Amino acid sequence: MKNIKQSWAEPYKIKMVELLKMTTPAQRKKAMQDAGYNTFLLKSEDVYIDLLTDSGTSAMSDRQWAGMMLGDEAYAGSRNFYHLEQVVQDVYGYKYLIPTHQGRGAENILSKILIKKGDIIPGNMYFTTTRLHQELAGGKFEDIIIDEAHDSESEFPFKGNVDLDKLERLIKKHGAAKIPYVSMATSVNMAGGQPISMKNLKALRAMTKKHGIRVIHDMTRVAENAYFIQQREKGYENKTIKEIVHEINSYTDGATMSAKKDALVNIGGFLAVNDWDIFEEARNMVVVYEGLHTYGGLAGRDMEAMAIGIGESVSDEHIKARVGQVIYLGEKMLEYDVPIVKPIGGHGIFVDAKKFLPHIPQDNYPAQTLAAEIYLDSGVRTMERGVVSAGRKANGENYYPKLELVRFTIPRRVYTQAHMDVIAESAGRVYQRRAKIKGMKMVYEPKYLRFFQAQFEKLK
Numbered sequence: 001m002k003n004i005k006q007s008w009a010e011p012y013k014i015k016m017v018e019l020l021k022m023t024t025p026a027q028r029k030k031a032m033q034d035a036g037y038n039t040f041l042l043k044s045e046d047v048y049i050d051l052l053t054d055s056g057t058s059a060m061s062d063r064q065w066a067g068m069m070l071g072d073e074a075y076a077g078s079r080n081f082y083h084l085e086q087v088v089q090d091v092y093g094y095k096y097l098i099p100t101h102q103g104r105g106a107e108n109i110l111s112k113i114l115i116k117k118g119d120i121i122p123g124n125m126y127f128t129t130t131r132l133h134q135e136l137a138g139g140k141f142e143d144i145i146i147d148e149a150h151d152s153e154s155e156f157p158f159k160g161n162v163d164l165d166k167l168e169r170l171i172k173k174h175g176a177a178k179i180p181y182v183s184m185a186t187s188v189n190m191a192g193g194q195p196i197s198m199k200n201l202k203a204l205r206a207m208t209k210k211h212g213i214r215v216i217h218d219m220t221r222v223a224e225n226a227y228f229i230q231q232r233e234k235g236y237e238n239k240t241i242k243e244i245v246h247e248i249n250s251y252t253d254g255a256t257m258s259a260k261k262d263a264l265v266n267i268g269g270f271l272a273v274n275d276w277d278i279f280e281e282a283r284n285m286v287v288v289y290e291g292l293h294t295y296g297g298l299a300g301r302d303m304e305a306m307a308i309g310i311g312e313s314v315s316d317e318h319i320k321a322r323v324g325q326v327i328y329l330g331e332k333m334l335e336y337d338v339p340i341v342k343p344i345g346g347h348g349i350f351v352d353a354k355k356f357l358p359h360i361p362q363d364n365y366p367a368q369t370l371a372a373e374i375y376l377d378s379g380v381r382t383m384e385r386g387v388v389s390a391g392r393k394a395n396g397e398n399y400y401p402k403l404e405l406v407r408f409t410i411p412r413r414v415y416t417q418a419h420m421d422v423i424a425e426s427a428g429r430v431y432q433r434r435a436k437i438k439g440m441k442m443v444y445e446p447k448y449l450r451f452f453q454a455q456f457e458k459l460k
Contacts, residue, residue: 008324011317012413015062021045023379036455037372037440039381048379049419054347056260056267057411061312064264064305071301080303081294087307091242091314093249094272096279098286099296099303103220103258104129106271109285110216110256111137113278114180122170123183124162125149125190128389128449130183130218142170149191150402152341152352157232159194160187162204171211181214186225186248190385192405193221193345195228198236198247205251217255222248223262224346227319242314254278261347264309264412268302326410329420336428341405348409351427353386357434362387362400364439368456370406373437378426382408389451
């Protein structure tokens with residue numbers, strides 16, 4: 001008797017829908033030209049399936065929407081802040097909370113407090129806003145992720161791991177006093193949503209403790225990381241996502257959080273720490289950059305939705321379906337021979353643009369080109385994660401990352417399995433005509449974070 005596969009399914013039902021605009025190829029061509037071939041500059045009304053980001057694009061639950069009606073919009077001492085504080089302490093385990101308008105607000109405050117000019121900040125692969133805040137504070141980011149993370153075809157299950165030998169060499173070269181903290185992300189976005197293992201995290205904690213160095217956690221997608229630990233790491237198969245998340249955080253000294261991802265809200269973030277002195281300085285600084293320490297740039301209703309969303313984000317049923325949808329899309333793309341980062345990550349599919357368009361050099365932006373071609377084919381909006389996102393060094397030279405990727409980022413609780421089929425088919429069609437695709441040149445470049453606003457033209 002043949003075994004019947006047991007599929008995942010969404011642990012929710014749909015109560016309300018948003019109607020989408022269906023565009024023609026001619027409309028998409030004009031929209032792409034008007035946007036300077038940058039998917040960030042497209043109008044959302046011209047997008048059919050929006051995979052630009054999973055940041056702030058999740059669908060909130062009925063409980064979150066009900067919570068919005070309980071917003072206490074007092075300027076100081078909102079009861080929603082105290083609810084959020086209690087949830088962060090219970091679910092994540094950190095002592096002190098500073099709310100911010102989103103994750104980069106927390107990065108800005110943390111960098112100003114901890115980083116001095118000339119400091120070195122090691123991390124398991126850079127992230128755009130994180131590195132910029134570190135650099136603006138006078139520091140220099142150093143990549144200490146394992147080499148497998150830069151290989152899109154490696155099937156290593158924890159490609160977000162820190163290479164402890166690389167970290168040891170940095171400590172010997174610069175001295176522990178020059179390293180204010182190690183920047184550790186779960187999961188690693190730029191590597192394709194790849195997780196760090198609990199074993200590696202424990203070893204990192206032991207090494208940093210020996211040298212008196214903090215570990216600061218970018219916990220934007222910590223629940224997804226916890227799911228991979230549960231599924232792949234021995235000894236965690238019977239632990240809940242909430243238990244694993246709590247343990248991950250216990251090996252760190254503080255965290256920045258963009259709640260617009262895991263926590264299922266459209267705006268919000270926070271800085272959480274265990275050190276009173278850092279907390280005291282942060283709650284003073286948040287008043288300058290964000291808002292009073294009991295709202296941090298957020299409305300009371302936003303903090304209430306965040307508190308509820310955090311609880312929902314560590315539900316085993318939720319995270320299984322969330323990652324399951326990403327895996328479904330990845331497996332569909334592989335059926336069409338589309339080259340993707342393996343193993344499939346937690347928040348999206350990352351297509352390897354170097355392998356997809358091997359005839360286009362990085363100076364002609366293969367990932368940016370591919371993102372434009374996907375939109376022209378189907379109205380699906382993706383984004384570049386390659387040389388454009390990497391930006392420039394202080395001396396003006398481009399960074400040339402080994403990974404040149406297009407990110408198909410799946411918003412949480414938004415799209416159906418049928419949408420995943422449409423996305424995969426579009427990638428497959430573009431792959432079939434890949435030899436005819438030409439690269440692009442950049443015609444406008446902003447000073448910071450150029451991938452958001454740069455404009456391009458197609459090469460003839």
